Amino acid sequence: MFILQSATFRSCAALALLTTLGLPVAAAPHLPANDAQVLETVPARVANPRARDLQALRVAWRANPRDAGLAVQLAQRYFDEAAASGDPRYVGYAQAALAPWWDQVAPPVAVRVQRAVLLQYSHQFAPALADLDAAVRAEPDNAQAWAWLAAVHLVRADYGASARACDRLAPLTTPLLGIGCRAAADSLSGRAEAAATAVAAALQAAVDARPEARLWALTRWAEIAERRGDAAGAERAFREALALDVADVYLQAAYADFLLDRGRAAEVLVLLKGGARADVLLLRLALAAKAANDPRAAGWSRELAARFDAARARGDRTHEKEEARFALALQGDATRALALAQSNYAMQREAADARILLEAALAARQPKSAAPVLDWLQANHVESVILRSLAGKLVAVQ
Amino acid sequence: MKRLCTALAIALALLAAPALAHKPSDSYLSITVGDTGVTGQWDIALRDLDFAIGLDADGNGEITWGEVRTKHGEIAAYALARLAVRGDGVACAIEPGAQQIDEHTDGAYTVLPLTLRCVAPPAQLTITYTLFADLDPQHRGLLNLQALGQTRTAVLGPQAPTQSFELKAVGRWAQFIAYAREGVWHIWIGFDHILFLLSLLLPAVLLWRAPGWQAVDTFRAAFVDVFKIVTAFTLAHSITLSLATLGFVSLPSRWVESAIAASVVLAALNNLWPLFHGRRWMVAFGFGLIHGFGFASVLVDLGLPREALALALVGFNLGVEAGQLAIVALFLPLAFALRRTALYRRVVMLGGSALIVALAGTWLVERAFEVKLLPF
Numbered sequence: 001m002f003i004l005q006s007a008t009f010r011s012c013a014a015l016a017l018l019t020t021l022g023l024p025v026a027a028a029p030h031l032p033a034n035d036a037q038v039l040e041t042v043p044a045r046v047a048n049p050r051a052r053d054l055q056a057l058r059v060a061w062r063a064n065p066r067d068a069g070l071a072v073q074l075a076q077r078y079f080d081e082a083a084a085s086g087d088p089r090y091v092g093y094a095q096a097a098l099a100p101w102w103d104q105v106a107p108p109v110a111v112r113v114q115r116a117v118l119l120q121y122s123h124q125f126a127p128a129l130a131d132l133d134a135a136v137r138a139e140p141d142n143a144q145a146w147a148w149l150a151a152v153h154l155v156r157a158d159y160g161a162s163a164r165a166c167d168r169l170a171p172l173t174t175p176l177l178g179i180g181c182r183a184a185a186d187s188l189s190g191r192a193e194a195a196a197t198a199v200a201a202a203l204q205a206a207v208d209a210r211p212e213a214r215l216w217a218l219t220r221w222a223e224i225a226e227r228r229g230d231a232a233g234a235e236r237a238f239r240e241a242l243a244l245d246v247a248d249v250y251l252q253a254a255y256a257d258f259l260l261d262r263g264r265a266a267e268v269l270v271l272l273k274g275g276a277r278a279d280v281l282l283l284r285l286a287l288a289a290k291a292a293n294d295p296r297a298a299g300w301s302r303e304l305a306a307r308f309d310a311a312r313a314r315g316d317r318t319h320e321k322e323e324a325r326f327a328l329a330l331q332g333d334a335t336r337a338l339a340l341a342q343s344n345y346a347m348q349r350e351a352a353d354a355r356i357l358l359e360a361a362l363a364a365r366q367p368k369s370a371a372p373v374l375d376w377l378q379a380n381h382v383e384s385v386i387l388r389s390l391a392g393k394l395v396a397v398q
Numbered sequence: 399m400k401r402l403c404t405a406l407a408i409a410l411a412l413l414a415a416p417a418l419a420h421k422p423s424d425s426y427l428s429i430t431v432g433d434t435g436v437t438g439q440w441d442i443a444l445r446d447l448d449f450a451i452g453l454d455a456d457g458n459g460e461i462t463w464g465e466v467r468t469k470h471g472e473i474a475a476y477a478l479a480r481l482a483v484r485g486d487g488v489a490c491a492i493e494p495g496a497q498q499i500d501e502h503t504d505g506a507y508t509v510l511p512l513t514l515r516c517v518a519p520p521a522q523l524t525i526t527y528t529l530f531a532d533l534d535p536q537h538r539g540l541l542n543l544q545a546l547g548q549t550r551t552a553v554l555g556p557q558a559p560t561q562s563f564e565l566k567a568v569g570r571w572a573q574f575i576a577y578a579r580e581g582v583w584h585i586w587i588g589f590d591h592i593l594f595l596l597s598l599l600l601p602a603v604l605l606w607r608a609p610g611w612q613a614v615d616t617f618r619a620a621f622v623d624v625f626k627i628v629t630a631f632t633l634a635h636s637i638t639l640s641l642a643t644l645g646f647v648s649l650p651s652r653w654v655e656s657a658i659a660a661s662v663v664l665a666a667l668n669n670l671w672p673l674f675h676g677r678r679w680m681v682a683f684g685f686g687l688i689h690g691f692g693f694a695s696v697l698v699d700l701g702l703p704r705e706a707l708a709l710a711l712v713g714f715n716l717g718v719e720a721g722q723l724a725i726v727a728l729f730l731p732l733a734f735a736l737r738r739t740a741l742y743r744r745v746v747m748l749g750g751s752a753l754i755v756a757l758a759g760t761w762l763v764e765r766a767f768e769v770k771l772l773p774f
Contacts, residue, residue, distance in 0.1 A: 029439075029498035029509040035464030039499055039506040040444040044459030088422040089445070092534030099535065122536075306503045314424055314538045314553055 054081070061097060071097045072110045079117055091121050109135050113145045120152050123318050123347050128152055136168070143172035150181050157349035157376060159189040176206040180217045187224040188351065190381030196224045211244045218244075219251050226258060227351065227384040234258060249278050256284035257352075261386070265291035276300070279307055283322050287329055301330050320344035324356045334363035342369055349376060351384060358390040367398045423537040425529060426502070427554070429483070429512075431520065431545035431565055436490065438512035441500055442477060442529070447508065450533055451476050463499070466508060470497050473508055480529040485520030524562040527554035574713040577697075581717020584696050585725075590658050590761065591689055592725060593754050597665035598627050598678050599729055600747050603737040606672045611747060613737040620734055626679040628726060634686025635693060636715055642694030643711055654691040656766040661685035662758035669751035693718060 032039065043051050054077055061070045075094035082090035095118055101107035102115065116131035129152055135145040146169035153162035162185040170178030179202040183195035199221045203214065222237035238255040241248075252275060256268045268288035275281035282304055289297035308323045320340045328337035338360040345357045354373045361370035370391075376382065377391055426441040444461050448454055451472055455465050466473075474494035483490045495511030523543070530537040539554035545565040552561055585591055602623040604611040614620050641647045665681060668674055674681050697714050736742040760771050 029500045032463035032499055035462060035467065037463045038460045039463055039466060040448075040461040041459055042445055042448050042454055042461060045454065045457035048459075088536070089449075089534060092423060092536035093449075095535045096533055099532075102535070303503065310424065310503050313540050313551070314422070316422065 066100055068108050068111055072114050075114045094118055109138050125152055155348045159185040176202045176209050176213055176217050180220050188382050192228050192383040211246050215241045215244050215246050229385040253280045328360050338364040362394055367394045370394055423534050425539045427539050428542040436514035436516055440510040441507040444506045482526040484524040485516030486522050488517050490514040490516035522564055526560045531556045574709055577710045577713030578717035581714040582721035585718050585721035590662055594662045594665055597754055598682050601669055603733045611743055617734055627682045630679040630683040631686040634683045635690035638687045638690025639693045642691050643697055649691050651695055657688045658692050659758050659762035659765050663755055666751040666754035
């Protein structure tokens, strides 16, 4: 699932090259020079078992589109593709597979869980939670539904509800995932040390776990360690996760942020080489290039601005966190950054969402607008060196 | 298998959200309604077309110009079967032109030129857009419609497959009249503004001689009093209406609405226990500043044309004044004629004021504490 196909790698490389060369985006309509010119890369169909399987599943579903089992399976596969490649088109394809049930009030449980997964992807957390709650009521042993409940509650900063979902999930899955799930909620609600210890022990006990599961737990552990101020430990975990050689956009972005915070921009440029296709990575590249006085900084910033404009044109609000960082760090527009960070924080409340709101409020000298974050820090006893330091500065401004 | 699925689900659940930031599928549809006819250009992503009709003929993961070129006919047929344009209700025939290639932020697009043959220069254009609706419900068509010097944008897709656009040139004068009409309408349906004005006008045909109200002798005296009050109110609310509309000052609407209710209470109370007799124009000015913020919120809700902001502002304001003058023109002769009667002094003036105090007091509680007490 986290393994990028070679075609995706190629397309990343192609786009990275395009941006590096500073070719204008949306140039002008033109006729390519010759028939052999490659215009676009897509997942290869020949000599690609993954694509062949997907195609076979699609053919089966086409023949019987009202078969809920097939439809859910296809939607799941497309969602996996979206997670691996970061391409949201696959989420649309997944939604198309669920079309016969999409507007139903109470579709079959499996459809309902899958619908929730797609809804939360576009930040529609309330209907996603409604679907998941209904799913676990109907099937209390539905591990997938509990896992997603835990995840959505975590994003919404409801750590109690997230922990409860993890506890229901634990007997239905591996110890590593059960403990990691619980640790994510605990680490943000005053029990960071115990959470870190538990994940470390679970990792030790599960040396032979699937690399994807280890990568996920290591990333969690690194983030908890970083928040607690254990930079050396965090770095060790990030590097161990990267050494698993499973391509993962989230891990790359998290480690890039870790490096950026420590003035190691040059390393980010090496780490993310070829990652310009994913907006989250392009943002880190642009930030690193600016910090390192790299000549590619301006081109990457222009490209990012164009992508944010395109998202806004279609009414997409899922980029606000990234756009706030972009406005603050690369455009120096604290007012706009604050508006975006506030709007984003109304939807999602993870540590990164809190941080950009604190930073923007500080830069715009509007400490009151970060009050929700200060409340969140206080109410949950959140342990985070960087967030506490920013909050301290903010209070000093007040 | 179940364990594996769960593992994937959790990992996905906790990691997927931040990694999603890519561009979803969009097409770019521009339509230009000119003097010589209707033309268009439709940019569709090669990735999307590949998913729909298969462009990568050899399946090697690379879409070449040669592969796209041989599919031009199929691309045009597929796309045009999913776009319908009607001018004034009659279908326009759409002819595709020779395709080219362009780059957008997320890759290469085919550029499909369109010639639309509508029966006459359309006053209304209706677009039905169903491209990729069955394959990717999250696909959107970003429309840029240029007609008679105006540019309009819209997001087309399954959420609103058919959308209509009025193309009649909206003249400056018509726009002005429309905003003036809104202004008149707003003062007439804005009971709080009317009651505030009435509270100040009720005593205009009377004079306070403790311990009671006496009728004024001349119409001129009443008129001068009314003139001062209306002018002060107008001046004050014009100032804050302009400041708020142009974005110089902004107050929380709950505060403004509560203050407006409070101003009505105080103005009516003043008729029962006069404090400001003779200087009611100052009250009108002071509270008029607050009423202006109330007008501004209406104007902003109407949607302001960026290119004609001043025009909308002046139109709306003059509309408010006209509506207000109409009320005064109706009120003053009637009140003047009745001023010596007990009906006016007891029932209208004192009873009316008491009623206004009660009503506006309820509004004040409703607005300040955000509760609902009255059924209207």
